[in-house]
Amino acid sequence: MNTKIIMTLAAVILGTVGIALTFMPDALLNYANMEESETALLLIQILGALYFAFAMLNWMSKGSLIGGIYNRPVAVANMTHFLIGGLALVKVLMSNPNASHLIWVTGVIYAAFAVCFGIILFRHPLAESK
Incomplete structure (x- = not known):
């Protein structure tokens, strides 16, 4: 199994989702028909940071x-x-x-x-x- 391809795909997908969750939490909450509150926005942004961190781990480890x-x-x-x-x-x-x-x-x-x-x-x- 070619791990470089899998790690790169995982990094790109997680990174894209992480950036979206971090910088557009209000738009994503509205799209999901969820109530927008300060706590929800904060948790979505923290989740985005987690996804982005996982993306960086995978990107740095792909080789x-x-x-x-x-x-x-x-x-x-x-x-x-x-x-x-x-x-x-x-x-x-x-x-x-x-x-x-x-x-x-x-x-x-x-x-x-x-x-x-x-x-x-x-x-x-x-x-x-x-």
């Missing part, structure tokens, strides 16, 4: 050897984030199949990254070159 015992904390953090987020999204989608298309797309992206990072985590990076 490194990842998998098995190599860069294990990066692989574990990404797999955990995408797995837990994906499970939460699946739970919402199972209870509400008529959810927004945005939720469906996000769920598919999270599930795909969870599988990819799970493979990266448990497969030795040099095993694919044999």
Whole structure:
């Protein structure tokens, strides 16, 4: 599995979402039909900072050897984030199949990254070159 492509894709997606959450929290709350309050705006901006930080971690690590015992904390953090987020999204989608298309797309992206990072985590990076 080409980890450089996966890390780059994850960095670009998380970075884009992080920037949007940080600089446009009011517009995103309005789009989601959520009440705009100071607390909600603050939490959305903090979430944006978290996404952007994860994007920077992935971007800076994309050229490194990842998998098995190599860069294990990066692989574990990404797999955990995408797995837990994906499970939460699946739970919402199972209870509400008529959810927004945005939720469906996000769920598919999270599930795909969870599988990819799970493979990266448990497969030795040099095993694919044999």
